[in-house]
Amino acid sequence: MLHVSRLSASYGAITAVAELDLAVADGTLVALLGANGAGKSTTLRAISGLHRPVAGSVTLDGAEISALPLHRVVRAGLAHVPEGRMAVAPLTVEENLRLSRAARRGAEAALLDRVYALFPRLKDRRQQVSGLLSGGEQQMLAIARAMMTSPRVLLLDEPSMGLAPAIVDQVFAAIVALHRQGQSILLVEQNAEIALGICDHAYVLRRGRVVAQGDGAALRADARVLEAYLS
């Protein structure tokens, strides 16, 4: 479904991602792991068009999307939840969700039902101004907003960052539920233990390059994974 081929991205003279190959098959949860600075966020940003890659190809169901403007990428079926959860603070939870859906035509009520079933907490707080939500609720809202676009592939960048362990469990329970519903997901996560426990396949990045890949069980036993986190 999502195919990334020889993707390279840089910031001026700094190469952050080099000739990266990656694939997310239909309905799978794929994890992208690596130490701080390994190039995980840049990879997601280059895939979704938030950061223009210097080389490489990104295809969704065979169609090249790497040269499209952002709104066309969303329409093609890619939704990116960046690090640090941005909602429109003065709007309520439900206004934020409706605003997100406005980018696409179609069944808004059914989608709202679906995201509220996934995050009952958001349903309770739907009239609450988003700026007053807790960190965990804001992360849930960010994922819910992305889901309102009915993405073919959901890109999640460190959804557990800065959250208390109990809240991390709730956010990951929702990610697992989405996966069970057949949602294709590319998950960037610092916490390799959690990610390897729920993914179908994982890639390990070190200095912008894939140094290991495989299923969760195989990578848990792979010394290169530990190494990738040590430097």
Ligand SMILES: Nc1ncnc2c1ncn2[C@@H]1O[C@H](COP(=O)(O)OP(=O)(O)O)[C@@H](O)[C@H]1O
């Ligand atoms: N806006 C930026 N300007 C310059 N360098 C950046 C910028 N964002 C990231 N980098 C550099 O690119 C590399 C990869 O960063 P990033 O993709 O954020 O890694 P990760 O998400 O794995 O922590 C790092 O060396 C980082 O310092």
Ligand SMILES: [Mg+2]
């Ligand atoms: Mg990052």
